[in-house]
Amino acid sequence: MNEERPRTAATRGRGATDDRRTARERPPHGEAARPSSEERTRRRLPRGEREQQIIDCAIQVFARRGYSAASVDDIAEQAGVSKPLVYLYLESKEGLFLACLRREEQRLVAAFQDAAGTGGTSELRLWAGLQAFFGFVADHRDSWAVLHRQAPDLGETIAGEIDRARRTILDEVRKLVLEGIALGPTPTHLGEADADFVAHALVGAADSLTDWMERHPGESPERVTLRLMGMMWVGMQQVLDGEVWVPPESPAAV
Structure with a gap:
């Protein structure tokens, strides 16, 4: 029969440290781990590619909702970018539609x-x-x-x-x-x-x-x-x- 070895102060401290480290590394319950700065950098696209992605999504939104009903918010959400970024690249809703058209x-x-x-x-x-x-x-x-x-x-x-x-x-x-x-x-x-x-x-x-x-x-x-x-x-x-x-x-x- 194996006897449980008593935990010394050193081992107790090491265990507590391991628990704290694990708790720090573990994301809060129900949340996904946040991407590292390296991962976020890797996901950035060159401006030309990002514009084409926005145009792809804009065409889908314009076709589905029509020009009047479509909003830049809808297009930004579908493209996974911010509304200010759409305005920065394509200036306006009409500018975005013209880019799609051309x-x-x-x-x-x-x-x-x-x-x-x-x-x-x-x-x-x-x-x-x-x-x-x-x-x-x-x-x-x-x-x-x-x-x-x-x-x-x-x-x-x-x-x-x-x-x-x-x-x-x-x-x-x-x-x-x-x-x-x-x-x-x-x-x-x-x-x-x-x-x-x-x-x-x-x-x-x-x-x-x-x-x-x-x-x-x-x-x-x-x-x-x-x-x-x-x-x-x-x-x-x-x-x-x-x-x-x-x-x-x-x-x-x-």
Whole structure:
């Protein structure tokens, strides 16, 4: 049978010291341990990265609540930063919305240009560009809600940003259509004005079809692009071949 060794004053003091040290190291009941200064430093992001994080969260909040109902407090909370930091980086709610708008329109235009610049015939490049456009809309619903639905109604500055992005894509489409006209199998009277007309029709149809895609989630970007090209480009090819639609003569004129 083992006898318990009596605790000496030294061992009693050491035990008490250990208990006090443990108590100091242990966080209060119900609280997580506070991060060290080293851990806090490691979590700091460079300004550019932090701005992108804030913009990511702002897009989600704007898409979910709308511009008017969204607040900088909501965005700061979702981003895990202070409200003063949002103002320091992006100055105002409108400045934050403009930053969201500019970044997403740049991404959309870049997606179209990169896809349309891959080579091949003008119709294949247009098909690739439109497919990239619809793919962006399908993959970035929150971004498209900000670009397409909210921005046009929020004043001249914001509307001007949207108009600039739209004109960039219009110019790209116009060039491809004009190239298709120039490389047609037969000489044609069609020119720049006709290419501009077709470009507006294509881009306008693409804008409208994004709403249709939301109501038909089973339709893939590839399928939507194929159907649009089938209607618009095939029709243009018929015009290039000399086929022109005219209304039937009215009975009174016969």
